[in-house]
Amino acid sequence: MTDDDAMMSVDFITGFTIFLIVFIWVAAMVPGLFIGLKSHTVDYDAVAYRTSVILVEDPGAAGTSVTGPWEIQEDKRDIARFGLARSKETPNILDERKVNRFFCSTAFSYPDDYRPRVIFGDYQYRFNISLRETGEDRIWSVGDVLPAGYGYIRRDVKIRHGSHALINESIIKVRGYNNTEDVQGSEFVIQFDNKALLEGDVTNPAYQIDYRTDRIIINITDINVTRFDPYPVPGAEESKLAAIHFYQRPYAGTSLASWPPLKKYENFTFIDENSSATLLPPSFTVRNNVSLIFEPGFFATMDPTATMFINLTFELTPAKQHYFNNTRTAPFDYNYMASNVTQPYLKDAVLEVAVW
């Protein structure tokens, strides 16, 4: 009798071979089932959409070790997340200051500063983000040139532009800032009623004047109309903006207290008629116009319920001449009246995000 120990049945070999072939074949077909999920386009589009949501609907965030919004942080390491929305309550309304900071090529470098703050993810995505206002030729942009096959999203937005005050000849005459009484010195006072600005009739962040985070611009023009003869001749007179002081008066209080700006802001910008931007406090000669520009964050430490006063002190030669002042009238109020202040306004724009 034949000994079949250690012999393998042909049935078994055949069956096992067929099983193996089928198994390998089916396994080889499985990746094809998920060809759609493997598509890079799907991922890129999703990342582009996510990035647009972060930019358009989120105000961004600074690090936990600092105070204030991200756009006023000087050190980029203090910025945790970019976001261009004016506030959480106003999606699609971008803040002009955040836009300027975000697209500033000297402040941030592509792509290293952007990836961990707006793109996120482990994969090293490349991207291009661009923004343009309607009716404007200027395009804000950051990123690479677009290749073929990138993920894309477009968002319709509005850009919120800040307020500014213009004190010109008509306001000077109507409000009596060319006071003819014998004033001993020339002081001009601008006031911000913080409580009225932040808790008054305008509560929508899109339209609100928030002096703590807005850039505050005050343009004073036609100062020489306040002079009387014989001093309208150029060169025959001189006036200097000698000092600018800041005060605050508590809500429902009467006492004035001096308020010092943070050290990093103590030199703010002024623009004289014939010169480029310079920094105060050096005393400077006033020709006819003065612009004061306080960068976002300048008033960040101001009491939000107090009334704030900016006192401009002019030195005149010869002294005691009639000059620009509101000593005998009311301070100029930086408020929501269009006759006083050009109000914040919104303008249509489009944001495009491409990721690959």
Next chain:
Amino acid sequence: MVNTGGQLYTIEGIAAGLILLVTAFIVVNSTSVYTPGDSHLNDMQLEVIGTDALVMMDIAPNSTAAKSPLQTIVETDDSPAFTTLFRDIANFKTGSLRDDIQFLATVNYVRPDGTINSTPLSSSSRSFTGTEHAVRVTKWVLVEKKFPDCSALSCQGKHAALVEVLLWRD
């Protein structure tokens, strides 16, 4: 006696294996996982653009403007204004080339008897034939308007109206 050891006589097994093979081939070959990789992306992009455009139209440009452009358009049935504004916002791009999104807008409101009426508001240059692959976006607006079938004084005051826009690309 013939020894059956080592014989391949289970022909049924082979036949069953082949049937299994053919079945597996048919099943695997005819199955696909439906992903949002294709048309859904384009739909989503159109939907985002349309929704954004309507939201932007319903925001006043400054604090002194009492009403948004969309409220004014619905209240005055200003079809040309809607066409111009929506077309400009939805088709604007950062580059020099504009998009070419077509649209059809209607306003829906509740009649005094509780039924819903729909009135045409605006459309792009190419009319909607029904065969387009369109997406639908909507926006509720509060309007102070007396709608056509509203003759009683009780119809005065603010009403909620639904602006509905169909968008498609050629």
